[in-house]
Amino acid sequence: MDGWMIEDYEIFELGDVSLQSGEILRSARLAYKTYGTLSSSGDNVVLLPTFYTGTHVRNEGFFGFGRAIDPARHFIVSVNLFGNGLSSSPSNTPAPQDGPRFPVITFWDNVACQHRLLTERLGVKKMALVAGWSMAGCQCFQWAAQFPEMVDAILPFCASAKTSPHNFVFLEGIKAALCADQSWNGGDYAMPPVAGLKAFARVYAGWAYSQTFYRDGLYRKLGFDTIEELLRDWEADHVDNWDANDLLAKLATWQKGDVSANSLYNGDLAHALGAVRARCIIIPCTQDLYFPPEDNALEADLIAGAQFQPYDSPWGHCAASPGNDAGFTSALEASIAELLQKD
Structure with missing residues (x-):
């Protein structure tokens, strides 16, 4: 599959993609951007999915030269969620799947297509870390359950493995x-x-x-x-x-979030999270109104060796937005550095 430069990102053409819903997403496209260079041993890959109102540009606030995720040391892949206007979305998909006719896409679908990008286009066999905020963090959990052998570590922050009823x-x-x-x-x-x-x-x-x-x-x-x-x-x-x-x-993707809602785990959340092999640090914000730490505590108990590190901040869910809470940023940097540290 070929990619080409459009503005500051690339497009990976997926062709027609079979979705969990049974529908076909026609001529699917993933928008992504890479930073740094893949090492000869292939052990320096950091995947950063995007969050609800984010693109790869917003993800640039989570890394930089001299930081825990560093393009001088890591091959960073920032991949855009379906529906965000850059990857296939209602706004850029032609009829008959335009606008409200765009099919429902799950985190499973997103991660399956990201896996193709990484393996078919970028030649990635293993990831040192998958990290992300909010819906990006949901994708961290999804990656670790969907492709457990490919992920060394995950760091979801202000996110969940399963969207709660509230x-x-x-x-x-x-x-x-x-x-x-x-x-x-x-x-x-x-x-x-x-x-x-x-x-x-x-x-x-x-x-x-x-x-x-x-x-x-x-x-x-x-x-x-x-x-x-x-x-x-x-x-x-x-x-x-x-x-x-x-x-x-x-x-709709967010509402259907559930790492166990697939043929691998048949709705058994304990089975799905128990299958995670990745080292895991989960950071909720104690004052997050829609990803409360109580939900993550239940999930962390189901992941072998998971570290549960709640952070208290009046910024709530937006504590994780770059530039808002310096203390949260420091805590996040320390946790990322811990997960990326070589044995």
Whole structure:
């Protein structure tokens, strides 16, 4: 399969892909970017999947020269989630799979296609680390259960191996806010549903940060004098940067998150997590409103040797966003360095 440069990333053509749902994603494409060089021994690969409103560009905040993940020492592969507007998505897929007709894609589907990218295109046989925030962290768990022999270590942060019922309901709320826009038209909108996107963003902002964040006025550290200024910034980001159908496609992936929901494990979460061979550090934020540490504690107990390292931060889920919480960044760097340290 050939790839070619488009702007600052490459495209891997997958052809027609059979999905868990039984549907076929036609002419599927994965967008990705690599940094550094694959070592002769092939033991320096770090995979960074992307998160919900992220691309490979946002992932660049998690590594750098002189840091725990270092392009001078590691071959970093940053791969874009299906539905994020760069890989195959409702917004860039031609009829008859455009817009609301885009098929539901699971984490299993994403990881199966990422595996093809790594093995067929990049010649990767083993990964030193799979790491990521939020939906990217969900993909870390998925990788370790789906291809346990290929992953040496995982570091999911503010994520889960299985989307909890409460997390599912939170996502239903933001979806309902978006779809209530009169111009939504079942996803066949003539113009972007701006009112719906703004409502989506406002509801989401209430979950992304903790109660303490708002009570203590930490939004001022982001340059906003008032909560309303922050909410308007979230509105603008969603209106300017995200297609509504793309947001819902990724949301569907998130809601179906479950490392055991496949033919390998038949819904047995203990079996799926018990099959993980990778060294594992799980870092939840204690004030994360949709990936609470209680869920991760249950999952960590099912993974042999897993380290469970909760971090307390009023930034909530967004503690992990680069630049928000220096303490979280330091803790993350230390854990990454521990997992990447050679014996």
